[in-house]
Amino acid sequence: MFGRLRPPPSSPDSLERYPAKIIKDDPLSVYGTLSLSRYINWDGVHLTEGMYKVMADMFLDGSFTRPKFSYLLNKKLNGL
Structure with missing residues (x-):
């Protein structure tokens, strides 16, 4: 339920490079299925x-x- 949004790995704001599988399966990733109505906070x-x-x-x-x-x-x- 809690978590943080991550910038895309190619973004200049990204401090880390995430493997594609983690990004794809992470519901809070900008690449995943993001339904903000299901979450309480960003960070x-x-x-x-x-x-x-x-x-x-x-x-x-x-x-x-x-x-x-x-x-x-x-x-x-x-x-x-």
Whole structure:
């Protein structure tokens, strides 16, 4: 689930040269099947777009906040 994206071996940013088999089979490799919606973060610190979507959904549907965001929004809009 966790891991880092690697630049292609031919990239000037690549510090290592990875064998083709490792690159092909590595799901986090730029050559592999990369589905960012299945991962939480890039490098242990920076979240993926998929994780930001999960957090936004949790915030908006109320499972991440108490009281629910919709309750706070209605309270603000109704001036209560």
